[in-house]
Amino acid sequence: MSYEGHTKVLCANGHLSVYDAQLHVEWEWRCPTCKTEMAWSTDVDQTNGIDPKTGLCPGDVKLRVKNGHACICPTCGKKHTCADVQYHIPKRLSR
Numbered sequence: 020m021s022y023e024g025h026t027k028v029l030c031a032n033g034h035l036s037v038y039d040a041q042l043h044v045e046w047e048w049r050c051p052t053c054k055t056e057m058a059w060s061t062d063v064d065q066t067n068g069i070d071p072k073t074g075l076c077p078g079d080v081k082l083r084v085k086n087g088h089a090c091i092c093p094t095c096g097k098k099h100t101c102a103d104v105q106y107h108i109p110k111r112l113s114r
Contacts, residue, residue, distance in 0.1 A: 024065045031055040033085050033105035059108050082106040
């Protein structure tokens with residue numbers, strides 16, 4: 020049986036990094052944006068798809084944006100949140 024998914028990691032400043040499940044995220048991890056330490060992470064299991072009750076895959080969490088700004092994408096013309104977005108860190112470490 021195979022496993023599909025990814026790991027979401029937030030640094031102490033709220034920058035989000037996402038890694039394929041096949042990659043191992045080290046506990047010595049440092050944020051690629053600001054070089055601070057890991058504050059929170061969760062493993063998102065996409066093997067069986069989205070749970071119809073929650074609308075999320077197991078382990079996934081809807082992150083709340085702390086600050087960031089919208090910009091118009093030059094490729095698709097839609098509004099997106101631009102780089103250096105910071106998220107609120109959920110209360111507990113999910114790992």
